[in-house]
Amino acid sequence: MATEILDGAIGTELVLRGVALDGADWSARAITGAPEVLAQIHADYARAGATLHTANTFRTQPRVCGDGWEAALRSAVHIARRAIPAGCQVLGSMAPVEDCYRPDLSPGAAARSEHRKIAEALAQAGCDILLCETFANRDEALAAAEEAVRTGLPAWLSLTAGPFAELLTPARLGEIARDAARVGIARLLVNCIAATKMQPYVDAIASVGLPIGAYANAGAEQEGLGWAATSPEAAEAYADLAEGWVAAGASVVGGCCGTGPEHIKALSKRFSV
DSSP states (O other): OOOEEBOOOSHHHHHHTTOOOOSTTGGGGHHHHSHHHHHHHHHHHHHHTOOEEEOSOTTOOHHHHGGGHHHHHHHHHHHHHHHSOTTOEEEEEEOOSSOTTOGGGOOGGGGHHHHHHHHHHHHHTTOSEEEEEEEOOHHHHHHHHHHHHHTSSOEEEEEOOOTTSOSOOHHHHHHHHHHHGGGTOSEEEEEEEEGGGOHHHHHHHHTSSSOEEEEEEOOOGGGOSSGGGOOHHHHHHHHHHHHHHHHTTEEEEEEOTTOOHHHHHHHHHHHOO
8 A cells, every 4th residue: 555645844844944832822823924934834834745735724713813713723734724735634623622731621411512612613714624633632633533533534533642651541542542443434543752652552553453653752862762852863863763663564654743744754754655
């Protein structure tokens, strides 16, 4: 099976390029505050070889952006679409409604109505795929995935165990993945786990019976895989780790926090056919 290349981080790449993201809306403030920088990031990922591009909608939610959430969401999708070549796909990001690294704060299935609104808005904005990403709370993950499926677009669900694999064991993440496989999603992924800790989680979803994917974060800065110290050597080291994910069955690979175009270029050279 061919390996598709997903893009890398948006939020941390915005910070690296000098955009201040110091509010609850985080990366969403770039939609109006630095749209040209955001567009350039999308374009740089396309030049690096990504064909799957995630719109900057991770925080364009009603409880974060208030009454302007839907306009911000549409603008983010529009910026992504305009910045990438024809033939590339735009993924609409759907994230936990509270802190993705505090699953204990999640409203669980009670967030369903919010996810329904977001999923419908992303579909109407012209996304090709809906990506429910960075979920560690089972009930909210399933509610978001079900609402994404309801739109009729391909729906992907990406689970996280936290930046350093502190929130979920591989076994527990695998249990959630098996529950999610029954709601009609098209692909299971894992994301925003340190690249050096990712392999057991990819292995945990590999036997679920769905296409899988992985996009890790760069881990601790001292690991030398990314962040501001990104180099061709760091990107190649990240791609070396991705070899194991692909060997386990991942047919989509990309990057999360601390990764950038250099990482995607390395993945594209390594895995694109």
